[in-house]
Amino acid sequence: MVSSIGGSTLRVGGLASGMDIDGLVESLMQAEKIPLQKMEQDKIWMEWQRDAYRDVNTQMSEFESLMLDMKKSSTYNAKSTTSTQSDAITATASSSASSGAYSVEVTQLASSAINVSSTGISADAADKIDATASLASQEGKLGGTIPASLKFTTYHNGTEEHEIQIDAEDSLNDVLKKITDGDNGVRAFYDTQSDMVVIERTGTGDYNEGGAEIDFSADTAAGGFFTNVLKLTDAEKGGTNAKFTYNGAIEMESKTNKTTLNGINFTFNNVTEGAANISVDNNTDAVMEKITNFVTKYNELIDSVNGKVTEKRNRDYQPLTVEQKEEMSESEIELWEEKSKSGLLKSDSTLTSGLSSMRQNWYAEVDTGNEAYGHLSNIGIKTSTEYQDNGKLVIDEDKLRAALEDDSTAVYKLFSNNTEGNKGLINRLDDSVSNTMSTIKDRAGSTSSTLQQYSLGKRLDDITTRMADFTDRLKMTEDRYWGQFSAMEQAIQKMNQQSSYLSEQFGA
Incomplete structure (x- = not known):
């Protein structure tokens, strides 16, 4: 039985034939979906590969930052x-x-110039001011008028005029904090025990020979708040x-x-x-440590990249599609993908070429001005003779130390000479790493790249489009299957109706 609602087909299968139409269509569609599943797996693989490339670029970028330090002469002349x-x-x-x-x-x-109140600033020593209360409320205890602003002069490579505004609710501590925080080159505070104010320069030195470095003569408002109220006289201990x-x-x-x-x-x-x-x-020990650390990081880099290009791909574990993951537990998915991600960069030409170029750089001759130190092996560093080390560097520490003590400048030039046509080994290595990184970026982009800015991205964009088109075709195919089975159901139903009619007639 088939009915139509709003132009779409309502699927009711197997009522007339007794067949499992849903199961039949699902089985047929599973076969139809095989190309889509393959495209989804290819897409997942390309995304993994892209991320693997980017991981390599991150490693190389970190190594590049180490090379910057190895280019400095100070590294070799500590x-x-x-x-x-x-x-x-x-x-x-x-x-x-x-x-x-x-x-x-x-x-x-x-030393710094410093000025301290000549006596306690409270009018009555037995009833000291509250440095946290507003100055207006403490005016009687201070024995002076509170001005709207304070002015003073400091000397530091010239004369500098300063003015501090006093608000109605400012306490003495607030005013002294404004002096300290105002980029005036001085700091000020009130000491409760001695009842005195201290104001001093933050820097040392004598900048006003024969005169005060913190001058209060400009503070004439209210009879001189600094001198008359805070008792900061000219008895300054000058900076030295x-x-x-x-x-x-x-x-x-x-x-x-x-x-x-x-x-x-x-x-x-x-x-x-x-x-x-x-x-x-x-400081030969410091130079030795930097060179040794650099060689260690280089060996770690090539060991990591070599591991990626030699890792075998396990084709028995293809990437899992969304549907496949729905049938598995989280731990099963994790174990599967661990095997599935093997060999992402197996025999990658960009990386193998980059590794080869990096290894070749160490064999170059450099004119250092000292014939005894024109080659890496001359200073006790050479490539390992072990095949499985894939070109790692090994250091003869005694020979390297002797070279540094004999002619550290020649060692510096061997590594970092920047003359065109006579580049040092680090400069050559930097060129190889940069070229490899650039090629990888063209292929895999960066986290900020759009799909159209790198080759794998364009392929991902293309396969996404093809998957969407294929999904539309699958929908049409599924509708066609249902249409065919629905027509069959209608025909069987009609035949059943005719058979029932004839049976009734013969029975009559």
Whole structure:
């Protein structure tokens, strides 16, 4: 029996024939869906492959950041320092510092200018002000008028004028906080126990020789709030410069307790007892550590990529379609996909070519200005002779240390010389990695790429379109099957009706 509602066919199967029409159509459609399932599996595989490519690019990008550090001369010319009076003076040396001994005698530390109330600021010492209450409410205890603003001057590479606005509800602590937070180069606070205000420069050094560095003479409103109310007189303890003698011959000064000479950064913590001796030496251990870490990361990268291009694909475990997953548990799906994802980049030409190029870079000759160190093997680094290592690097630490101690500049040039036609090994390696990453991006894009911006994306877009078209055709095929079975049901029903009629006639 078949009826039509709103132009669509109402399917009622098997009433006349007694056949399982639903089951028959479902079986027929399962066969029809096989090409769609294959397209869905191909799409899933391409998405996995795209993600695998992107993972490789992420690894290579992280390795690229390491190469940036290996291109710097400072990496190969690290310095270490020692001080005979480390409690009074310490030093760090840049790569440009000359190795050797230095003598520094510190006779005076740099200090900050500071001004403190000459007496307690409360009119009655037995009834001190409340620094958290509004100034208006404390005016009687302060013994002075509260102005609408405060003005003061500081000296630091020139004269700087400052003005602090006072609001009606501001407390003394609020005003002092405004002074501190106002980028004025000073900090101020009220000490309850002594009943005094402290205001001092945040930086050290003498910037107004012979005069105050925090000048309140501009504060004339209300008779001078700073001087008359807060009792900040001209009795300022001025800032001082650090004074020291360099190499026993040159007397020098510094606005701070730090100074840099000949690429050495000195820090003064106290005056010295006579001269302190500072030694600057090449820090071979630090350079060794950086080179060793870099080689380790390189080996990890090629080991990972080699694993991807040699991993066999398990074709017995094709990607699961949505329908197939509905019939499996989460653990079953996980185990299946673990096997299904094997060999995503098996024998990939981009990666195998990139690995080959990276390995070849290490065999290049570089003119370092020292014939003894023109090849990687000269400094104790070579590729492993073990076949299964696939070109990993191994280090002879004793030979590398000897090369660094003998001529660290030549080692630097071997790795990072940037002259066209005579590039260092790291620069060549960087070119190979960058080219490989660019090719991968053309194929797999990035997380921000649209489907039309990379080749796998275009294929994914195409297969999605074909799947949608095929789904429409399946719908038409299913409707056709139902139409055919419905016609059969109608014919059988009609024959049954005729047979019943004849039986009734003969029986009569």
